Amino acid sequence: MNTEKKTMRDVFIERIYTRMLDDDTIFFLSADFGSPKLDRLRKDYSDRFINVGIAEQNLINVATGLALEGFTVYAYAIAPFLTMRAYEQIRNNLSLLSRTHDINVNLIGVGAGLSYDVSGPTHHCIEDISIIRTLPNITIFSPSDWVLAEKFVDYSIENKRPKYLRFDSKPLPDIYGDKKTINLEKGFFELAEGNEICLVTTGYMVHTALSAVNTLAEDGVNIGLIDMFLLKPFNSDHLFEKLSKYKYIIAIEEAFIGKGGLDSIISDILSNKESNIKLKKMGFSDNYVFDIGSREHLHKLNNMDKEGIIKNIKDTLKKY
Amino acid sequence: MHESHINIQFLTDKALWVRKETLNIHRIAQDTRLASSLSPVEIFVVLCYGKIICFDPKNPRWKDRDRFIISKGHGSVSLYPILADLGFFEKEELKKVCKEGSFLGGIPDTMIPGYETINGSLGHGLGVACGISIALKRKNKKEKVFVLLGDGELFEGAVWEAIMFAGEHKLDNLILIIDNNKICMLDYCKNIIDLEPLEEKFKPYKWRVERVNGHEVSQLYASLLNLKEDKGNRPKLLIADTIKGKGVPILETDPLSHVKNIKAEEIDRVIEELK
Numbered sequence: 001m002n003t004e005k006k007t008m009r010d011v012f013i014e015r016i017y018t019r020m021l022d023d024d025t026i027f028f029l030s031a032d033f034g035s036p037k038l039d040r041l042r043k044d045y046s047d048r049f050i051n052v053g054i055a056e057q058n059l060i061n062v063a064t065g066l067a068l069e070g071f072t073v074y075a076y077a078i079a080p081f082l083t084m085r086a087y088e089q090i091r092n093n094l095s096l097l098s099r100t101h102d103i104n105v106n107l108i109g110v111g112a113g114l115s116y117d118v119s120g121p122t123h124h125c126i127e128d129i130s131i132i133r134t135l136p137n138i139t140i141f142s143p144s145d146w147v148l149a150e151k152f153v154d155y156s157i158e159n160k161r162p163k164y165l166r167f168d169s170k171p172l173p174d175i176y177g178d179k180k181t182i183n184l185e186k187g188f189f190e191l192a193e194g195n196e197i198c199l200v201t202t203g204y205m206v207h208t209a210l211s212a213v214n215t216l217a218e219d220g221v222n223i224g225l226i227d228m229f230l231l232k233p234f235n236s237d238h239l240f241e242k243l244s245k246y247k248y249i250i251a252i253e254e255a256f257i258g259k260g261g262l263d264s265i266i267s268d269i270l271s272n273k274e275s276n277i278k279l280k281k282m283g284f285s286d287n288y289v290f291d292i293g294s295r296e297h298l299h300k301l302n303n304m305d306k307e308g309i310i311k312n313i314k315d316t317l318k319k320y
Numbered sequence: 321m322h323e324s325h326i327n328i329q330f331l332t333d334k335a336l337w338v339r340k341e342t343l344n345i346h347r348i349a350q351d352t353r354l355a356s357s358l359s360p361v362e363i364f365v366v367l368c369y370g371k372i373i374c375f376d377p378k379n380p381r382w383k384d385r386d387r388f389i390i391s392k393g394h395g396s397v398s399l400y401p402i403l404a405d406l407g408f409f410e411k412e413e414l415k416k417v418c419k420e421g422s423f424l425g426g427i428p429d430t431m432i433p434g435y436e437t438i439n440g441s442l443g444h445g446l447g448v449a450c451g452i453s454i455a456l457k458r459k460n461k462k463e464k465v466f467v468l469l470g471d472g473e474l475f476e477g478a479v480w481e482a483i484m485f486a487g488e489h490k491l492d493n494l495i496l497i498i499d500n501n502k503i504c505m506l507d508y509c510k511n512i513i514d515l516e517p518l519e520e521k522f523k524p525y526k527w528r529v530e531r532v533n534g535h536e537v538s539q540l541y542a543s544l545l546n547l548k549e550d551k552g553n554r555p556k557l558l559i560a561d562t563i564k565g566k567g568v569p570i571l572e573t574d575p576l577s578h579v580k581n582i583k584a585e586e587i588d589r590v591i592e593e594l595k
Contacts, residue, residue, distance in 0.1 A: 050454070050489075058447045058481035065451020068436070069459070088441060089478070093448060096438045100430040 005171035008149035009076075009110050010037040012167070015153040016074060017041045020048065023157070027066050031059045031077035033110070038076075056081050060089035060105070067103045072157055078116075079109030079125040079166055083132060094162035095135040104160040108167060112142065112203050113254025115169035117295040121288040125166070129202075129253070130260030132164045133232055139163040140231040144206035147176040148184075148229050155184050168204045170295075175206060175227070187234020190242055191225040192217075197313055198224030198243060201252040202231065202262050208299070209252055212309040223313060228262060236269050243269070243277060248316050250280045252309065257283040282312060326370055331537040335365045339567045340591050341401035341414065347587040349397075349418035351426040355565035355577035356395030359501035359534070360468060363560055366540040368402050372548060373466060377407035380433040386463050387456075389449045392470035392499060393439020394427045408433040443476025445469065446496065450482050453491040453555075464548055467496045472504035474515055486555040487526035494555040495547050496527075499534065501564035505578040518559050527557050534560030567594050 013028075014037050020026045028041060032054045042049040052059045056077050063075040075082070083090070094105055109128065116123035132140055141163060143149045149167065156163060175191070176182055182189060191206070192213050199209045206227045213223045224246060228234070243249055249270070255261035263281040270277055282304050289298055299305040303312075338361050346354045367373045367388065376382040390396045397417070404411045409423075409432075416422035423431045427440040437448055449467045456463055473479060486494055500518065502509055509515055519529045530547065532539040540560065547556040564578070565571025568590055571580060582590055 047458075052485060053481075055481040055485070057478040058450070058485055061444060061447025061478065061482065062451040062454070062485065065448040065453070066455045067451070068448070069452055069455030071455055071458075089444065089447075092438045092441055092444055097430060 005173050006146040007035070007169065007171050008143055008146050008167040009035045009108065009169075011146040012108070012149045012153060012165075013037040013041060015150050017044070019153060019157060020045050023072070024048070025070065026072045026074070026157070028074045029059055029063055029076065031056050031081070033077050056086040057089050060086045060107070061093060063105045064089075064093040064097065064103065067105045068101060072104045072106075074106045074108055076108045076110070078123065079111040079128060080123060082107055082109045083125070083128045083164065087131065090132070090138070090162075091135055095137050098137040098162050102160040103162050104157075105162050106156045107162070107164045109164065110167045111169045112166040113168070113205070114289065114295050114298055115204070117298055118292060120292075121290060124289060126255045126284055127259075128164070128166055129231055129255055129262060130264065133260060133265070137161060139233065141165045141229065142202045142231050143167070143229050144203055144227050145172055145175040147174045148182070151182065151184060166203065170204070172204070172207060175210065184230065185235070186238055187230035188226050188228045188239055191227055192223065194222040194224035194246070196246060197248045197250060197316055198226060198246040199250050199252055199309070200226045200228060200243075200262065200266055202228045203254065205252045205254060205304075208304075208306050209309060212306045212313070215306070216310060216313065221313075221317070228265070231262065231265060240269055240273050240275070244275065246277060248278045248280060250282060250309075250312060250316070252282040252304065255283050257281045257285060280312065280316065282309065326541055328538050328541070331365050331369055331541065334369050335362050335537065336594060338365060338398050338401055339594055342398040343582070343587050343591050345397055345400060345414060345417050346582060347584045348415065349426065350581050350584070351418055352397045353394045353426070353578065354397075354568070354582060355571045355580060356392070356470070356501070357397040358566045358568065358571070359562040359564050360392075360395060360499040360560075361398050361566065362535050362537050362540055363468065363497055363499060364396070364399050364402055366537055366544060367466065368406060370537075370541050370544070372541070372544045374463070375434075377403075377434075380408060384461075384463060387436055387449070387452050387465045389437050389445040389452070389465065389467045390428070390435065390439060391445025391467055392442065392473055395470060395499070396428060396439070396468070397426075399428070399434070400424055403432070403434045442470070442473040443478045446479055446482035446486070449494060450486050450489070450491060453486070453494045454489065456493055457491075463493070465494050467494070469496060469498050471498055471500045471502060471515060471518070472509055474498070475504075475513060483522065483525050483527070490526070490553045491555045492550075492553045495544070495558065496555065497558045497560055499562050500559050501562045503564040503575055503577065506576070508575050522557050526554055528552055528554045529557045529559065531559040531561065534562035535566060569593070
């Protein structure tokens with residue numbers, strides 16, 4: 001693994017910049033939100049960059065109007081404000097309208113999970129998967145590293161439907177730098193194969209889970225790990241094929257437990273397949289996180305840091 | 321005078337016919353919002369029959385059409401007979417409004433040829449129209465973007481995000497019409513938050529504003545034509561002062577007319593009394 005840390009947004013925006021060179025049908029809209037790499041884009045493509053101001057509702061409405069006329073649009077804002085302030089705009093003008101029109105609006109939400117750890121609960125984004133997932137026609141992309149994020153740019157231009165891209169705000173090392181072929185449409189990647197237990201996770205938590213899996217492997221305990229980077233749509237038959245060899249699945253996410261997020265996605269698959277595989281869920285209980293501290297500290301308080309994951313795995317193994 | 325180019329009597333007669341047809345729809349579809357659909361009748365008639373808006377009924381998504389975003393969708397059932405009359409769909413469809421299998425519901429959506437956007441929740445249309453406006457300008461296209469809002473819709477915050485945006489970006493191909501019927505669902509707007517003087521709310525955001533009697537087709541026609549041909553680099557607003565429930569006395573005087581129905585057996589009498 002290459003250990004160079006990069007933010008998903010900077011890599012993504014750099015690739016968009018390159019595509020904008022040859023494709024003058026791409027617009028980039030921001031709700032007064034920036035990034036070091038965005039400065040070049042908004043200077044060099046000032047005729048196709050619009051800062052709508054701190055106005056997420058109008059961000060999505062203006063994006064919709066441009067998309068109705070055939071433009072590919074990126075709408076960029078802080079994730080909880082993008083998805084929750086402007087939820088009805090997403091529902092009516094992206095989800096509903098895409099039933100009758102090609103709407104290529106790509107919502108880029110930065111700050112998935114507890115990315116903005118010390119900014120507190122207004123900036124945490126732990127409801128987005130469940131609330132966007134319930135809307136028909138919207139693709140949800142939840143990458144774990146910048147390699148995936150970069151790959152998604154070309155996919156987002158070619159696939160003319162609304163999408164929600166949930167990016168971590170922190171610079172993170174890559175996971176997929178040495179992997180030649182990644183099938184984005186399959187929706188997931190099996191990072192490790194194990195025996196009894198498989199962890200299924202998304203976004204930032206893939207890094208924590210991978211670290212736990214690697215530590216246990218050193219002790220001879222092999223745990224499976226699946227990275228769900230496309231939460232909707234994805235190939236559920238292929239995923240179940242991978243899951244079916246395990247006795248336990250542990251779903252790990254920076255989201256409320258059992259409220260329609262990743263754990264609910266897995267639960268639905270197991271239920272639809274009438275599977276006997278047990279599902280354990282790791283995430284936040286039915287309370288917002290008001291504690292102050294680093295992301296790792298907040299994870300520790302909620303038993304979802306690396307040690308918490310390892311303990312959960314060991315407890316599960318003791319059961320049989 | 322522009323008026324000499326158009327037959328004002330023809331438009332006046334059309335408006336009367338549209339009111340009758342709207343009442344006929346309400347006879348079979350009691351869930352339609354009648355009072356709200358009667359106030360913008362002359363606006364629809366002048367735009368559609370006065371050739372203010374360019375369109376092709378046989379090709380509703382014709383690329384060179386003017387765009388018409390009807391943000392107060394619930395109050396546009398009176399557009400159904402116009403769209404049928406112009407050939408967007410068969411007139412027979414008007415007998416099926418709100419019936420099983422019909423594409424004409426109580427609140428229109430994009431399943432209906434001629435409707436550009438999703439309606440039903442207020443405050444979305446102007447922002448979407450801003451995006452369309454920028455897109456047309458980017459492509460150097462001459463078509464205009466017309467938007468119809470209700471005055472009560474101005475209470476939605478997202479509308480003001482779009483009002484500020486349109487003025488700042490000099491969206492001069494954008495023509496907003498406010499159907500200023502002065503009544504919301506529960507009360508007169510002025511008793512909720514007084515919006516007057518409405519002109520003064522827009523001017524600081526760099527809009528050109530005109531105001532007419534929204535039931536006088538000659539005034540509407542002259543003003544809309546002026547605004548369409550205006551070369552100034554500002555978005556345009558036409559405040560059309562209207563009466564909610566126009567033509568039906570029992571609705572015109574009732575601040576709760578929004579949810580008031582006229583029973584099917586009373587429709588013939590009401591049609592006879594239309595002025």
